[in-house]
Amino acid sequence: MVTAPVVIVGNGLIGAACAATLRGSGHPVITVARRGEPGPGHLSCDLTDAGGRAALARLLRDRRPARVVLTHGPSDVTWINAHEREAADTHAGVADLVAGSGVPAVLISTDNVFAGDRGHHRPDDPIAPANAYGRIKARAERAVVEAGGTALRVSLVYGWAGPAYRETYAGRCLLAAAAGRPTDAPVDQEFTPVHIDDVRTVVAAHCAAATVPGGVAHLAGPEQLSRFAFARLAYRLAGADEDLVRPCSRAGTEWATRPRFSSLTCDRFDDLPGLAGWSPIPAEQGLARMVAEMPAPTGLAAAFPAARAAGLAAGGGTR
Numbered sequence: 001m002v003t004a005p006v007v008i009v010g011n012g013l014i015g016a017a018c019a020a021t022l023r024g025s026g027h028p029v030i031t032v033a034r035r036g037e038p039g040p041g042h043l044s045c046d047l048t049d050a051g052g053r054a055a056l057a058r059l060l061r062d063r064r065p066a067r068v069v070l071t072h073g074p075s076d077v078t079w080i081n082a083h084e085r086e087a088a089d090t091h092a093g094v095a096d097l098v099a100g101s102g103v104p105a106v107l108i109s110t111d112n113v114f115a116g117d118r119g120h121h122r123p124d125d126p127i128a129p130a131n132a133y134g135r136i137k138a139r140a141e142r143a144v145v146e147a148g149g150t151a152l153r154v155s156l157v158y159g160w161a162g163p164a165y166r167e168t169y170a171g172r173c174l175l176a177a178a179a180g181r182p183t184d185a186p187v188d189q190e191f192t193p194v195h196i197d198d199v200r201t202v203v204a205a206h207c208a209a210a211t212v213p214g215g216v217a218h219l220a221g222p223e224q225l226s227r228f229a230f231a232r233l234a235y236r237l238a239g240a241d242e243d244l245v246r247p248c249s250r251a252g253t254e255w256a257t258r259p260r261f262s263s264l265t266c267d268r269f270d271d272l273p274g275l276a277g278w279s280p281i282p283a284e285q286g287l288a289r290m291v292a293e294m295p296a297p298t299g300l301a302a303a304f305p306a307a308r309a310a311g312l313a314a315g316g317g318t319r
Helices: 013-024 050-063 077-082 084-101 132-146 169-179 196-208 227-237 283-292 305-313
Strands: 006-009 029-033 042-044 067-070 105-110 150-154 183-186 215-219 245-248
Touching: 006 013, 006 050, 013 029, 013 196, 029 050, 042 050, 050 084, 067 084, 067 196, 077 084, 077 132, 084 105, 084 132, 105 132, 105 196, 132 150, 132 215, 150 196, 169 183, 169 227, 169 283, 183 227, 196 215, 227 245, 227 283
Parallel strands: 006 029, 006 067, 029 042, 067 105, 105 150, 150 215, 183 245
Antiparallel strands: none
16 A cells, blocks of 8 residues: 555646545545645645746655656647647646656656547557647656656546536536537547546556556547547437537537547556456446536436436446
8 A cells, every 4th residue: 555645736637536536545645736725735836837846846855755646737739739838848847857756657648649540549559749739748758658657648538527627528518418509529530538437546546556567558438439429429318419419520620639530449457456357438338427427506417317317327426
């Protein structure tokens, strides 16, 4: 059992979920993010500037954590394409800092390190970044892996993001379904969506392991879907009219800079604690779980009892 703290850099969808899972299993955790109340379990700092990164360096030096998990942004691919230098300062700058600290690290990386001309990439496939985000993450991967850490590439991660953060694609689809609004969804951008519960499970196992495995690993859902097919599935599970999802091309949309294929083949993680025989859940089960956990103000779970029942049957609970 790891008793030294785990430092989680970033407090968005992935960072917050991983912190909650680790704390729930008894791991001491220190989160690092711009938002949050300063205290023993949180360092509030802005990693986009040198002062914030220096504060993180001091934390690593003084506390000597067992692991550092890098989940921080920015992660808006469209914004990064227009602000590559600023994004690189944060992503690559923090990765270099952590690599030089000697603390074992797990970096959450991306499928965008591939050109996207085909799907189901494996960790040893040659990379050819599709955009600025992919180039920056590739730099961060090199720093972390060369220092003995793990770069964990994920495909599109979905789940409820919480009120302080931009909603995930799945959340946006379900909110639109609840309101009976149409959604335009590209037919020419495909991914292997992975539910946040699977991400938190695998990251927590990396933190519980006696040593970080090192190298590159892929974490993805079990099926390749277009954004259009994924959106229609979300509408159906919500009990809404699937025809409200309108097919379009990614050109001219917010996904124009994404590769044609953002899909990965998921690794097995049998050697990590508690993951023998583990496999990621399919999109239908993950989306049903989201419906069961729909934030109360929207009333979707109450409005669509069949979808709620499906989510509970899939193990979604009500959190």
